Amino acid sequence: MVFPEAGISWIDREIEHLHTRPQDRFAVDPRDIVIFREEILPFWKGKSLEDILRTESGMLIDAIGRVVKINQKDHAQGHICPDTKGWLTHGPQELCERAKTKLASETDEKKKLFYRSTVMVLDASSRFMLRYAALARELAKGSEYAADLEENARICEKLAKQPAETFHEAVQSLWFLYVILHMESNxxxxxxxxxxxxxxxxxxxxxxxxxxxxxxxxxxxxxxxxxxxxxxxxxxxxxxxxxxxxxxxxxxxxxxxxxxxxxxxxxxxxxxxxxxxxxxxxxxxxxxxxxxxxxxxxxxxxxxxxxxxxxxxxxxxxxxxxxxxxxxxxxxxxxxxxxxxxxxxxxxxxxNLGWSDAAMFNVVKALELAVNHGKCLLTGKHLGPDLGALDDYGTYAELEHALAAEVDYFSEKMIEACEAVERIHQEILPSPFLSCVINDCMEKGVDVTAGGAQYNLSGIQIIQPANIADSLAAIKKLVFDEKRIAPAELLQALRSNFEDREPLRQVLLNSAPKYGNDIDEVDEIAAKWVAYFSERLAKRTNYRGGRYHTGMYTVSAHVAMGQNVGASADGRKSREPLADGGMSAMYGRDVNGPTSLLKSVSKLDSGYGSNGTLLNxxxxxxxxxxxxxxxxxxxxxxxxxxxxxxxxxxxxxxxxxxxxxxxxxxxxxxxxxxxxxxxxxxxxxxxxxxxxxxxxxxxxxxx
Amino acid sequence: MTGEIFDIKRFAVHDGPGIRATAFLKGCPLNCAWCHNPEGKRPGSEICLLELQCIGCGACAKACPNGALVFDSAPAISRERCIRCGRCAKACPAGAIAAKGMKITAEALVAELSKEEIFFQASGGGITLSGGDPLFQPEFTAETLRLARAKGFHTALETCLYAAPSVLEALLDLPDLWIVDIKLMDEEEHKKKTGRSNAPILKNYERLAASGRPMLTRIPIIPGYTDSIDNLNSIGKYIAATNAKSAAEPMFYNPLAESKYKSYDMEYSLLRAQPYTEEQEDYYRNIITAAGVAVII
Structure with missing residues (x-):
């Protein structure tokens, strides 16, 4: 199924390659490509979330792209836990009656529109179930499973009109809910x-x-x-x-x-x-x-x-x-x-509309900019503010100061971009069916994308504590405390991706403490930067009037995000993956076993992981x-x-x-x-x- | 009170009940061919060379004060010349050379093991002293056990029991669990394969059994060394006769020790021995069970 209102240009670019691309292939019927190009694309081009966002905020999103990955740019947000209990208790018909009552007494035009749309989708939901009932009845004719299919037909028909009563009915009703949610939103x-x-x-x-x-x-x-x-x-x-x-x-x-x-x-x-x-x-x-x-x-x-x-x-x-x-x-x-x-x-x-995947913030990349005049090690381009380079900072505190400045700079830009995304979601992708099963949208007459939910959070992921901690601990110990490595020498090594400097890389790897081994000195660096990032963000309000909060998970993004980061002071080579998961240690470096890893992870305040954390x-x-x-x-x-x-x-x-x-x-x-x-x-x-x-x-x- | 250890293993799950932290103490009176901790046999550091990690920088050879470490495309240590000072290990940037062995006070050791306290509490675990053989450093062992008990930790002690009776008496009530092993019942065989008579071991074993202290008896089953039917049958009968309360846990030969010997340039006499199949393991377990002892799998 294609959802042109959300994203269409990328499909135009990729449709021929969907069946051969390296990750997650899809078979596409060539006849569908023709329909897509001749009918769907001409109508929707320029009207989708993806296209409007690109026109209005594409430059901003690209400018910060190496540090911040902004999500939900060409599809609906999802990531939501609907009120399934309420759905089972009331069923679509009763919810529809409630919406009609609300509509009858509503005077605000915008809210009337909202209620009208919910009546439409709830009514359609009942009809959708009846179509299954009819199909099951048809299939039952002469089938060896006739009895089962007749029972299915009975259940579908019943659920279209009244709430579930048996366990079987409840499970069927639940599945209808999730199918319809996926039909509404990509x-x-x-x-x-x-x-x-x-x-x-x-x-x-x-x-x-x-x-x-x-x-x-x-x-x-x-x-x-x-x-x-x-x-x-x-x-x-x-x-x-x-x-x-x-x-x-x-x-x-x-x-x-x-x-x-x-x-x-x-x-x-x-x-x-x-x-x-x-x-x-x-x-x-x-x-x-x-x-x-x-x-x-x-x-x-x-x-x-x-x-x-x-x-x-x-x-x-x-x-x-x-x-x-x-x-x-x-x-x-x-x-x-x-x-x-x-x-x-x-x-x-x-x-709750948690908007949990608003953005991923690559703090490892921010550190790269902080040690290199705000310049990308991979391209040499100026991306962030220039506070100096590693060989300009006299103390570790000065480096920390520069990192904080990079984080602050990109956080501001990130919030601007997140707001742009949410604004266009509200315009282009209202979700009336979802709003029927998220409290208090129906009560308020406000769509879930527009802030109708009781809780309106936005989640930002901090990427990646292990690499931040290992890099900063190595710099602090070997460059500033022990002065075993000259700052210029390390900077040169990072710029050249450790070319001809393997012994130095080995010193970074083996002579500095690593996160994941229950060593306070390095674990506390991870804890400190997670706290810094999270506390700064906590002061801000999102586009729906709710709070920003933080999570620590990458899904599989640590590979792709690593491809964006040059050599780092933790001994990681340019473009190699970052630590996996979110709270995991850099792979192979947690050499003290699982209990030590758990102790290290426990030193990061779990309160800063209210959007979710991941440990593999x-x-x-x-x-x-x-x-x-x-x-x-x-x-x-x-x-x-x-x-x-x-x-x-x-x-x-x-x-x-x-x-x-x-x-x-x-x-x-x-x-x-x-x-x-x-x-x-x-x-x-x-x-x-x-x-x-x-x-x-x-x-x-x-x- | 200072002692000498060569390793600490956190999340130890094979050295007693629950999740444990195990300290490995230096020194052992025996010299068993199959020992999987050969670096623990004698006091002082052992220099371990992990060639796979070597990046070929040659820093080790420059650091060696005695000309024992020669670098010619790869490091090689003349073990006769080596004074085990550990300077090469300090100089190596890649962690390819390590000096195994360090002095530590009982207080510091217990503090280190205490880092796992939350896991002890959650799993019914505790600390284990292993080796080498902890009875080789009896005062340090006693002090460490006392300090650990004072913290409320469950304590276990792994030993071959080759020690003077007075050593055993002094330690008898300290560990919550004695984990001991019996390798060979025939005295001559024991001398030949471990370097010592088993008479003091059996005497201590009987004393321990009579004391009623909780204990677990382990039986190493090693191809060509201890795995004769005769030997296993005699051990089973002996345990049954002396202490019906101790279960027996067969410890099957583990071929992974081989790579360790190589890194210390030590000769490994079990080279190329095959690990037992599951059927063989069951067969040996049955021999011991038939002799009248409960076997732990």
Whole structure:
């Protein structure tokens, strides 16, 4: 499906290459190319979000592009957790009646327009369901599955008119909601959130009355899990490099707590884990919430599924996330009921437009400019303010001052660009259907893109604490404290990408402390710059009147962002990937094992990760083979909770598997691996991303 | 109180209950061919050379005060001339040379191990002293265990038990768990393959068993050295006879030790031995179980 109102010029440029591009290929029917060029393009050219933004703010966005990647330029934002519970409780008809009532008493013309549009889409939703009912009835004729299809038809017909009552109906209704959301918006990551909570009453009633048993519930969930893998989202080739592996982001949260610190895990939480274990597919993105009160049984059940190697469930920490969200002005009740959207982005349920992927800020690039007169090491172009170069700064403090100036300069420009993006979204991409399931849009008569949600956050990612910390620690120790390396010598080495200076690069690598090893001296540098960036941003208000806050995750962008950065003082060569994930150490440098890495990560204030954080760890399968191993792993997760780290996820693979998959991809098509915030098929990843995954440290190795 | 260690491993998961931090102490009275920590055998630093990491700058040769390290396209150490001063390791920018072995006070060691406290608490873990053999530095071991216990940590001690009875008596109540090993039951064989008689070991083992202190007995199963049916059967019966409370944990030969020997220019007599298959491992476990001892997998 093409959404010309969002983006069209890039499709015009790329449509012939979609089936051959290096990352995330799509087959395109040549006849569709003709229709696109002859009918769609001429009508929409110049009218899309992409084209208008390019005309109005293209220069600004390009000027800061090497430091700040502005997102949502040619598609809708998505990344939202709708009020699925409300949708199940009321159904489209009742919501439509409510909209009609509002419309009848509304006097404001703009709001009347809003209500009229919601009536239209809700009415259309009911008709959409009826079409499925008709189709199922048609298919039932003479089919060996006639009884099932008749039942499907009954359910679809019922859901068009009234709310769901049974578990099966509720799951069907939920899926309709997500299909329609994807039809309205070309976006990823409409996330169901805490399905084990709001589906539980349906499950409980059906199992109590005996119309459903656990096997039946599991079968329905299996079907839903398959459905979650059927919608993929077409990104442009640049974006596909940043978010590789067809991520769509149906994020389902299980476990955690409800009000009063009561353990929320229930039978459905375990059924979802079982479905995940059975299918091991990339979607849904299954997330387990843990807290002090999580039962040992639940944690060990999670660990057993992690041990299967699909990278799920990923683990979230109530202990640090709930306070982090409350710090952003979110009520305790909403914060306690938090969910995850897309990969690792944090949100409340059904009342927040989090705009979590507003921009990625490459602080490593800002440091490059700070040591080199504001000039890009790759192109020599002037990008930022010139406060001097490394050999001009007499002290480490002067260098810090220059870095702060670069960060400030690009932050200002970034906010300007973010506002431009949001303004055009409001004009071009109002989302009436989404607004029906985000509180309080309907109440206020304001579209979700225009600030109708109760909470209106904007999330900026800080890229990448590990490289910042390692680079600054090396400069501080070797250049300023010990004076082992002359500033001019280091600057020259960075400019020449360490050509003929391998011994110097080795000194940077081996004689300075590295983030990820529980060494305060370097970990505190990471903490300091995360705090600086986040605090500056916290003072600003976004275009919808909400707050800016920060996250620390890159998805797979650390490869693409690294290609933008010249040689750095942490010993990283020019254009090499940055540290992966978000809070991970630079690969291969966390040599003290997983506990030290967790300690390092815990020194970064998780309150600055209220938009979401990402930590990758990799264990070999041997660890999960014994009950003792599983218990110890559960112990590691309990320590993770105690340390107050927002997120961690685990890959379970061995290097030989990966190398074999590179050699003979056709034999390993089933190999799934966690790239960043999601799971993808390993063989579908670009070669450099594959190499990078192989290079990451493997824990649990013998010796 | 100062001792000598050669490594600290955090996230140790094979040295007792829960997640542990293990310190490896220098020095061991035995000389087993299969030892996977050959750098821990004698006091003082051991110079470790990792050729793969060498970038060929030659800084090591310039730093050597005794002409022991020669650089000719790759570094080579004359182990006879080497005085193990560690200057080459300091000079190497690439981390290709390391001096394994450092002096440390018991207080500093416990402080270092305490960094893992949150993991001990979450997993029911603690600290483990290993080696080398901690009984080779009995006062330092005792002091470290006392300090760790004072912090409320679970403590484990790994030893071959080759020590004077007085050493054992002094330490008896300090660790929460004794992890000991029995390699060979035949005394002559023991002398031949470890360099020492097993008489003091067995005497200490029996004393320990009689004390009722929690213990775990490990049995290294090494191709051509300890893996005869006779030997394993005798060990199983011996454990059953002396201490029904201790489980036995077979420790199967691990071929990864080979690369370590190479980096110290030490001779590895198990060169090219194949690791056991899972079926073979089960077979050996069954021999021990049949002798009357519970086996930990």
């Amino acid at each position: 976006a990823s990551s409409f996330s169901p959130g805490r399905m084990d909570q709001y589906l539980y009453p349906y499950y409980k009633r059906d199992t109590d009355s005996g119309v459903l048993d656990n096997e039946g519930a599991l079968e329905i969930i299996h079907c839903l899990w398959l459905k979650f893998n059927q919608i993929v989202y077409l990104r442009n080739s640049h974006s596909a490099k940043y978010f590789a592996g067809f991520p769509i982001g149906f994020n389902v949260a299980i476990g955690g707590q409800i009000k009063g610190g009561v353990d929320a895990a229930n039978e459905l939480s375990y059924i979802f884990l079982k479905a995940q274990e059975d299918l091991l597919l990339p979607q849904p993105n299954l997330s387990a919430r843990l807290f002090d009160g999580s039962s040992q049984a639940f944690i060990e059940a999670c660990v057993r599924v992690i041990g299967k190697g699909g990278g799920m469930p990923q683990i979230f920490n109530d202990k640090s996330i709930i306070p982090a969200l409350m710090k952003q002005g979110i009520s305790e009740e909403d914060a306690t009921n938090y969910a995850i959207v897309g990969c690792v982005e944090l949100t409340t349920h059904g009342n 760890m990799k264990f070999l399968p041997a660890f999960f083979k014994t009950g003792e191993g599983i218990q110890k792993f559960a112990g590691l997760l309990r320590a993770f909770v105690a340390l107050g780290i927002n997120h961690v996820q685990f890959n379970v693979v061995n290097k030989d598997d990966l190398l074999a998959a590179q050699r003979e991809p056709e034999k390993h098509r089933n190999l799934t691996i966690r790239v960043a915030g999601y799971t993808a098929y390993f063989t579908e990843l670009a070669r450099d991303l594959q190499d990078e995954i192989i290079a990451r440290t493997a824990y649990g190795d013998i010796a």
